Amino acid sequence: MDRDQEAIVKDFTSILDELTFNSRPIITTLTKMAEENISLAQYFVDALESRVEKCVPKQKLYAFYTIDSICKNAGSPYTIYFSRNLYNLYKKAYLLVDNQVRTKLINMFKTWIQPIESTGLPIFDNVELDKIENFLIKASALHHKNFTKLLPEPTVPLLLRDIDKLTTLTNERLTKQKNSDSNDEKEIEKLNMKILVLSQLKQELQKGKLTKVALKQVQVQLLQVFAQDQQVLQERIRQEQLQQEQLQQRQRTEQLQLQQLSHHQNAAINQQFQIKNDHNPLFGNSLNLNPQGFSTLFNNSNFIPMNQNMDDNNTMGGMNLNNIIEPANISNIEKQNKLNKMHSLFESLKAEKLVFQPKEQSIITLNAKLNIDDGKLINNSGRAKSETDLTRLPSIEFLSNIISDCKAYFSTVNIDIVNTPSLNISQDFILGENKIVENNLINTLYRAKPKKCTLCGKRFGNTLDERRLQSDHLDWHFRINKRIKGSENTLSNITATNSSSNTTQKNIQSRNWYLHDSQWIIFKDKEIVSTSRSDHSENNMTVVNLDFNTNMNSQKNNNINNADRNLSGNESNKFVKIDEGLLSKKYVIVPESVEDMSFKCPVCKEIVAATYDEELGEWIWKGCMEYKGKYFHATCYYESAKNKNTSIGLELDMEKLKNLITD
Amino acid sequence: MESLPGINDASSNQEVVNGDDEIHDLSLKKGDEWKIGVSSDNKLIVKIIHGIAEIFGTELANNKDYVFQNFKFSIFAVEDVELQWRCMELVGTNLSVQENITAKYIYNLHFALEKLRAASFDGPKIMIVGNSNTGKTSLTRTLCSYAIKYKTYQPLFVNLNPAEGIFTVPGAISATPVSDILDPQSSRWGQSMTSGATELHSKQPLVKNFGLEYIRENRELYKVVISQLAEVAMNRMQNDALVHRSGCIINTPPLEDLDDDLSELLVSFNQFKVNYIIYLGEETDENFSKIKKMFPESFLANILRIPKLSGIIPTDDIYKRSLQRSSIREYFYGTYNSVLSPYTIGVDFDDLTVWKPKNMIEDQENMEQSSPSKYTSVEINASNLQHSLVSLTYADRKENESAVQKAAILGYGLVTEVNEKRHKLRILLPVPGALPNKAMVLTSYRYLE
Known part of the structure; x- marks a missing residue:
């Protein structure tokens, strides 16, 4: 390069440096210089590329405009030179600029893929443009629509060609894999599978009359497969480069060892991705799942520990890696992370046999089946089931319940209300927006205890204690409901045998008197809410003792009984002291030999019906006693014995009664 | 108000099927509340199909029929809720569904109280004050319900409004440890103790009799009765570690019912050794500044304000009377599900x-x-x-x-x-x-x- 040439290149770069705003004159000058000095094309390209790389993001667009202008006006050899690196250049710039500039970049790109009239081809190399296109499709869902619009109208031949291309690509990888020393059988199987799917898709396309929408979907999916495959290839190339670099670096100074280490890690990560990545496209397409949507679901909770390690690696080597790994790669890694997560989720679901794996069928027929599935299974379950042996999924509500429960668990698992400094009782806090309350604490009132009682809505947790509480609680409901319903069966039995008895069907109950202040003070609500059987002690504090003196002595008295009974018992008998409380507690278990569940008390002629006693688990005659094969109301027996009333022709003896009661 | 799914078909059907009793579907978005008033002549039956719904902080069980009668309340959708309802009275009317904008304040307050309960054996004693129709009872009830949800707390609910017969008859004031869930169907919150079985655990109230309809008829007596109630209640708290830790939540009569100098409030405040006063209403309310003036500077940080609750359905004297009648009837005769003799x-x-x-x-x-x-x-x-x-x-x-x-x-x-x-x-x-x-x-x- 002579001096003149050097001067021209210098001029070119200095003018280029002035391109800090969208200036048409500068761009035209540069274009003219490029046109006039085609021999220096290589230098100009270098200058422009470094300009795009180095200038602040805002100005990158203007440099691109210059490239665009030069290529469109001067054409070859600039187009060839720029094609070599266009994808990387474009990608890097795109990732750094804001959305407004991105749209401009996309608009510019749109002009690139229009074929030039003279040649009938786009200005740049097709492969490079395809790469950019794929990148853009993947880069933003926002621009997704624009690009599907941008794609040529999908026709069957066009798609078939795409499939062919993909098949050859996969075949290539297959042969490579077979030749390579790490002859991974699984890998080969996956690739074979993929080829099979592709050929099926091809057949389906050939025979099937598909709607445009369906074609479009196929097109987009194929593009995604392309993009993913290309990524794999790229990753492979990059890895090779890395390894080479590492070799060189190893011979260098010690100072670089740290950097080297991070390379190493990075390589390892890459390798991991690569392995996973190879089956991802197949999986992603055939099941039609959206990995991103799914993984955002678990984003907050981070419950796959592997993921955190990865992140650590990235940040640790962050500074050093930046030279080698571009931001784009980091976002790639993130994407891969999500895919990995998705994949391991899929694998674990598969291990639990929760995944329906269709037999080898083409994607399209399968998709059609899955779509009709919902409607048909419900309307016409019999027929639909015979057609497809699909296992029915649980309802969406059921599944979303599980997910919400999981979320609630993870949002509360590490929350300790005492150690939450932002939480305090103040005006600002109460009227403010509190993330900790909204996102975490609120769950403690609901789903953090995932088991909801179906009868009353009370919630129970998953710990051993809570489970025991829940089963006690359910037991309690059961007993209470039984008691509310009363012993209807036996009572109806009585009415059948004895029509004179008009006992009500339900157990009679009434409001209790309120406790005396001093009783209430020492009362514990545990006595009410306790659900375990053993706590229903005889010494029942929930009932008022009307003879209660304001002094607390009678509290100690074990026989606090129903108020009415104590009221009526004010004439205490002088002969034998028998506690009436004990009388009322007497009961007789209905003997199995008895056919009738009721008997007539010989003293008062009243029919006594059996009731079911939960504590005993037996049918009993309450407040009754047996004497010499006859049954009495205990109180009747007592009264009669007291009055020595032998007119009913029964032998009633106080002493015997006393024995009966005390035994 | 937009027309809700099911409403339109219902009203058109109603013409044909006279006075129908059919099932309507309703979906509530997360954060919505459905304000309902059912008269005593009608029954509303609600069944939650899917999602989490609560009434005054008590979560409803799914797929269970809840029956409401003579009750004004609102169903709050904690998550998106699908429910079914039937009620002749509501057919053809516009259902009042709107966003519950005050729910978050209650959550904030609840968790602030929860922290106090966790941090000390001496739980917070809060008193809820405000004008009529600001949601005092609703707030009290919601706070009580929330308090028993995560841990087994037993907050002492104190009702100082003798016009409301909660767990007892009107004319009485009461203190009741809330030891288990409240009955969402009941304007009386649930049952006091009976000799038999009730569907939910009954409560054991401490009752003091005021006996008059209006506080103004004998303010001196009212204060004396408050002191009597407070003495026993405080004694219980000393004796019951769980209640002590859970603290107490005091509901007060509307400020309009009180003396001009709000001396009744001061008596309650002193007798129950209240730590926090929750005022329901606006910053600019005359009564709010009046209350702030009643207390020393050092206590002002403990007077907190929450705007009037958005779920409030204004009540009139007729409704209050009917609630009082229900309270008395229920005290003697029980409810539909647990009939008393x-x-x-x-x-x-x-x-x-x-x-x-x-x-x-x-x-x-x-x-x-x-x-x-x-x-x-x-x-x-x-x-x-x-x-x-x-x-x-x-x-x-x-x-x-x-x-x-x-x-x-x-x-x-x-x-x-x-x-x-x-x-x-x-x-x-x-x-x-x-x-x-x-x-x-x-x-x-x-x-x-």
Whole structure:
């Protein structure tokens, strides 16, 4: 390069440096210089590329405009030179600029893929443009629509060609894999599978009359497969480069060892991705799942520990890696992370046999089946089931319940209300927006205890204690409901045998008197809410003792009984002291030999019906006693014995009664 | 108001099927609340199909029929909710569904209280004040319900509004440890203890009788009764570690019912050793600044304000009366699901001693004004006692006035019939048995079955 040439290149770069705003004159000058000095094309390209790389993001667009202008006006050899690196250049710039500039970049790109009239081809190399296109499709869902619009109208031949291309690509990888020393059988199987799917898709396309929408979907999916495959290839190339670099670096100074280490890690990560990545496209397409949507679901909770390690690696080597790994790669890694997560989720679901794996069928027929599935299974379950042996999924509500429960668990698992400094009782806090309350604490009132009682809505947790509480609680409901319903069966039995008895069907109950202040003070609500059987002690504090003196002595008295009974018992008998409380507690278990569940008390002629006693688990005659094969109301027996009333022709003896009661 | 799914078909069907009782679907978005008023002549049946819905902080079980009658309340959707309802009264009306904008304040307050409970054995004692129709009872009920959800706390719910018969009859003030879930179907929050089985765990209230309808009729007596209630309640807290830790939540009468200087509030505040006052209403309210002036500078940070609750359905005197009637009926007869059997007995006039609180407004001329909190003796005749609610005290029949005044409350009876010729009357008692030989206090409440 002579001096003149050097001067021209210098001029070119200095003018280029002035391109800090969208200036048409500068761009035209540069274009003219490029046109006039085609021999220096290589230098100009270098200058422009470094300009795009180095200038602040805002100005990158203007440099691109210059490239665009030069290529469109001067054409070859600039187009060839720029094609070599266009994808990387474009990608890097795109990732750094804001959305407004991105749209401009996309608009510019749109002009690139229009074929030039003279040649009938786009200005740049097709492969490079395809790469950019794929990148853009993947880069933003926002621009997704624009690009599907941008794609040529999908026709069957066009798609078939795409499939062919993909098949050859996969075949290539297959042969490579077979030749390579790490002859991974699984890998080969996956690739074979993929080829099979592709050929099926091809057949389906050939025979099937598909709607445009369906074609479009196929097109987009194929593009995604392309993009993913290309990524794999790229990753492979990059890895090779890395390894080479590492070799060189190893011979260098010690100072670089740290950097080297991070390379190493990075390589390892890459390798991991690569392995996973190879089956991802197949999986992603055939099941039609959206990995991103799914993984955002678990984003907050981070419950796959592997993921955190990865992140650590990235940040640790962050500074050093930046030279080698571009931001784009980091976002790639993130994407891969999500895919990995998705994949391991899929694998674990598969291990639990929760995944329906269709037999080898083409994607399209399968998709059609899955779509009709919902409607048909419900309307016409019999027929639909015979057609497809699909296992029915649980309802969406059921599944979303599980997910919400999981979320609630993870949002509360590490929350300790005492150690939450932002939480305090103040005006600002109460009227403010509190993330900790909204996102975490609120769950403690609901789903953090995932088991909801179906009868009353009370919630129970998953710990051993809570489970025991829940089963006690359910037991309690059961007993209470039984008691509310009363012993209807036996009572109806009585009415059948004895029509004179008009006992009500339900157990009679009434409001209790309120406790005396001093009783209430020492009362514990545990006595009410306790659900375990053993706590229903005889010494029942929930009932008022009307003879209660304001002094607390009678509290100690074990026989606090129903108020009415104590009221009526004010004439205490002088002969034998028998506690009436004990009388009322007497009961007789209905003997199995008895056919009738009721008997007539010989003293008062009243029919006594059996009731079911939960504590005993037996049918009993309450407040009754047996004497010499006859049954009495205990109180009747007592009264009669007291009055020595032998007119009913029964032998009633106080002493015997006393024995009966005390035994 | 946008038309809701199911509403339109319902109203069109209604023309054809006369007075239908069919099932309607309704979906509530997360954060919405459905404000409902059901009269006493109608029944509303609600079934939650999917999602989390709650009424005053009590979560509803799914796929269970809840029956509502004579109740104004709102169903709050904690998550998106699908529900079914049927009610003749609501068919064809616009359902009032709107966003619950005050729910987050209640959550904030609840968790702030929860932290206090976790941090100390001496739980927070809060008093909720505000004008009428600002949501005092709703807030109290929601806070009580939330408090028992995550841990097994037992907050002491104190009702100082004698016009509301919660767990007891109107005319009484009460303190009740909330030890298990409240009944979302009940405007009385649930049942007090019975001798048998109730669907949910009953509560054991401490009851003190005020006996008059309006606080203004005897402010002195009201303050005395508050002090009596507070003394026992504080004693319980000292004895019951769990209640002590859970603290107490005090509901107060509307500020309009109180004296101009709000002295009743100050008595309650001192007697219950309140730590925090929650004012429901706006910053600019006259009463808010009045309350702030009542307390020293150092306490001002403990006076917190929450805007009037968005789920409030304004109530009128007719509704309040009907609730009072329901309370009295429920005390004796129970609910649809747990029917109680009260007991009527005949008594001779001579076997009764009846006292009554002084009504400082109505009986101004006849009364000596010196000791307003003292009871006066009541002559037993039809005009005084017919259909009236009387409280039975623990004090013996022959005890003097001051003993009766201080005595604990055994329960309530209802005089159903007074026969002056035969010198006899009939009393409905909640508990079977003879009439306890105790002194009675006449209340201003009348109930005709």
